[in-house]
Amino acid sequence: MCKADIISTVEFNYSGELLATGDKGGRVVIFQREQESKNRPHSRGEYNVYSTFQSHEPEFDYLKSLEIEEKINKIRWLPQQNAAHSLLSTNDKTIKLWKISQRDKRAEGYNLKDEDGRLRDPFRITSLRVPVLLPMDRMVEASPRRIFANAHTYHINSISVNSDHETYLSADDLRVNLWHLEITDRSFNIVDIKPANMEELTEVITAAECHPHQCNVFVYSSSKGTIRLCDMRAAALCDRQSKFFEEPEDPSSRSFFSEIISSISDVKFSHSGRYMMTRDYLSVKVWDLNMENRPVETYQVHEYLRSKLCSLYENDCIFDKFECCWNGADSAIMTGSYNNFFRMFDRNTRRDVTLEASRENSKPRAILKARKVSTGGKRKKDEISVDSLDFNKKILHTAWHPKENVIAVAATNNLYIFQDKIN
Amino acid sequence: MRKRGSRSIYMPVHRRRKGREKANMYSKGTKRKFSDGVDNKAVAASYSLQRQSLLDMSLLKLQLCHMLAEPNLCRSVLIANTVRQIQEEMAHDGSWQVVTEALGGSGHGPSDRLVDTEVLCQSLEQQDGGPRLYSVMGYDGCREEEVVTDKALCSVVVGDRSPALLLGTIGHCWDRGELRVEDGVSKDSGMGDEEGTRSGEGAKMATGQVFGTFEIKNGAPGSDPALEELFSDVDASYYDLDTMLTGMQSAPKMGPYDFLDSLASSHGSVSNSSCRADLNELDHIMEIIVGS
Numbered sequence: 018m019c020k021a022d023i024i025s026t027v028e029f030n031y032s033g034e035l036l037a038t039g040d041k042g043g044r045v046v047i048f049q050r051e052q053e054s055k056n057r058p059h060s061r062g063e064y065n066v067y068s069t070f071q072s073h074e075p076e077f078d079y080l081k082s083l084e085i086e087e088k089i090n091k092i093r094w095l096p097q098q099n100a101a102h103s104l105l106s107t108n109d110k111t112i113k114l115w116k117i118s119q120r121d122k123r124a125e126g127y128n129l130k131d132e133d134g135r136l137r138d139p140f141r142i143t144s145l146r147v148p149v150l151l152p153m154d155r156m157v158e159a160s161p162r163r164i165f166a167n168a169h170t171y172h173i174n175s176i177s178v179n180s181d182h183e184t185y186l187s188a189d190d191l192r193v194n195l196w197h198l199e200i201t202d203r204s205f206n207i208v209d210i211k212p213a214n215m216e217e218l219t220e221v222i223t224a225a226e227c228h229p230h231q232c233n234v235f236v237y238s239s240s241k242g243t244i245r246l247c248d249m250r251a252a253a254l255c256d257r258q259s260k261f262f263e264e265p266e267d268p269s270s271r272s273f274f275s276e277i278i279s280s281i282s283d284v285k286f287s288h289s290g291r292y293m294m295t296r297d298y299l300s301v302k303v304w305d306l307n308m309e310n311r312p313v314e315t316y317q318v319h320e321y322l323r324s325k326l327c328s329l330y331e332n333d334c335i336f337d338k339f340e341c342c343w344n345g346a347d348s349a350i351m352t353g354s355y356n357n358f359f360r361m362f363d364r365n366t367r368r369d370v371t372l373e374a375s376r377e378n379s380k381p382r383a384i385l386k387a388r389k390v391s392t393g394g395k396r397k398k399d400e401i402s403v404d405s406l407d408f409n410k411k412i413l414h415t416a417w418h419p420k421e422n423v424i425a426v427a428a429t430n431n432l433y434i435f436q437d438k439i440n
Numbered sequence: 441m442r443k444r445g446s447r448s449i450y451m452p453v454h455r456r457r458k459g460r461e462k463a464n465m466y467s468k469g470t471k472r473k474f475s476d477g478v479d480n481k482a483v484a485a486s487y488s489l490q491r492q493s494l495l496d497m498s499l500l501k502l503q504l505c506h507m508l509a510e511p512n513l514c515r516s517v518l519i520a521n522t523v524r525q526i527q528e529e530m531a532h533d534g535s536w537q538v539v540t541e542a543l544g545g546s547g548h549g550p551s552d553r554l555v556d557t558e559v560l561c562q563s564l565e566q567q568d569g570g571p572r573l574y575s576v577m578g579y580d581g582c583r584e585e586e587v588v589t590d591k592a593l594c595s596v597v598v599g600d601r602s603p604a605l606l607l608g609t610i611g612h613c614w615d616r617g618e619l620r621v622e623d624g625v626s627k628d629s630g631m632g633d634e635e636g637t638r639s640g641e642g643a644k645m646a647t648g649q650v651f652g653t654f655e656i657k658n659g660a661p662g663s664d665p666a667l668e669e670l671f672s673d674v675d676a677s678y679y680d681l682d683t684m685l686t687g688m689q690s691a692p693k694m695g696p697y698d699f700l701d702s703l704a705s706s707h708g709s710v711s712n713s714s715c716r717a718d719l720n721e722l723d724h725i726m727e728i729i730v731g732s
Binding site: 171172190191218219220221223240273274276277280327330331333336 | 491497501512517520522
């Protein structure tokens, strides 16, 4: 398996028609949903490759003697404003705005030039004709329109488009910057948690996101399991948070690994803007923005790993950063786990399911079977014991269609797209 | 800022298993069997070995961070915090362990270093079903005092040595950096960073409290060479976190032996056998990695 093919981010656009993936090799692959057609009634909107382009190349920082990875950390779509689609893609240091446009028609019958493009001899032109548009093979091209560089000393972990559709934020380990989409040569620094003395550093920023409706509000999460909500109207530098979300620690479960597993790997606002969801190593928590002292819901993703933390620390799996996502209605949430398992939780019924993304277990149009990890002494048939889990097969990136029950799951270098079954 | 008062080292084990399930995908080495009943000493010793092993692992990870082309700051910070936590705890009660081993003679060899990883992840509480009580040999009449220590592991099961020795050792032999040992409700103890603002109150042992508030300053160097040897494990400046964190930011690439050198040099003239042994071990690991 080629390391460069490992998928590092997955994101649907606003309509759900397009699905973008970024990989470790710096490439972006965009899938487009096929329109339903009469002659293929069973292919209910399959996703096929629409465009592939190299977004980032490996670079070398000569000053620090470090290589800058080309791995795409995040992709975020911009709202569509014309026929073309735009997205932001970022690696550790540079954010790029790409415009993806398609041409499926070409004009034929020009007066001044012939079919090869050569100019016609003016004396040969005896009559005028109107060029006609003829269909051609669809051609999709991606062009970099903006490059937002040199604003981050540390590795960028998040980008988020603001609801004003004019600005966006980018966050690295210690700072959050605010950009205008049109301006590439400067950005505003709105959060800076770098201590004066780097030896005193004990906490880093792990994720940041803009509020979906209030363009002045954003949140950022930390490696200590806290979330800070900031209002940009309060001050130019949002070092003092408006709200501080932290769940008090359970003293009975404290261990040397408590801090590591409390580190938040992803934060996502609900579509409604009323809730936000955070993912730490073992659980997903839903917070009401109006209540700071504890989450309103907590879902255990793989609690059976709690007794294996020492081993997971040894093999570095404890540092894996899992993402999480909401469905369009905010009634369900999804996140990944190990062994190519991913979990979905229904917030209303409190039911949860574990599914597997693997080639052997899913034929096209077959229904996914629920999986179970056995934690007890007796392993039932079809259950998997914790010791048999493959910790190299991790699902870190998942995405949910904004309107329908279609999900995209990235399992290392494979992308799985699952849809709701229709009768 | 986490509350220092409530701190348990172990993670709760979900006791859905009937009997002890031995199959552990990541078990390292031999399994230790607990003797009849729970032996405080055995638990404490095995725990301290596990903790040491975790510390070694963490330091190795941090060292490797220097090697990578792209050090992941979040990971480094989390590991460094873990190391700090372990060191704080070792300073807090590690000395008691040394006392135990010195006086009681634990007799645990290096082969016992590798124990079931589950031990470290278990809740101490769960083994007994209640808050742990450790008996501390008092002095002035060998009075045993029961102490609830907020789940901090500090088993001091002293053998049949005279309590006077214990008193003596507590009194004036902590010359490895600054250690502020406080009772359960107080704040964090610094690791050689904070200046002591409290006056040293000596080793007073109030009933119900294991640790009084005595402050150990960087006093006169080893008044008693034998006692220095005793506390050779308790070296507050053992691992220079500052060097490591600074090194991470300013000097992105350290040679394979740079870390070891900085480690060695930061201790100055303090030579303790376990430090050297660990350095040798790191040295050995480095050789394997470098492939020389």
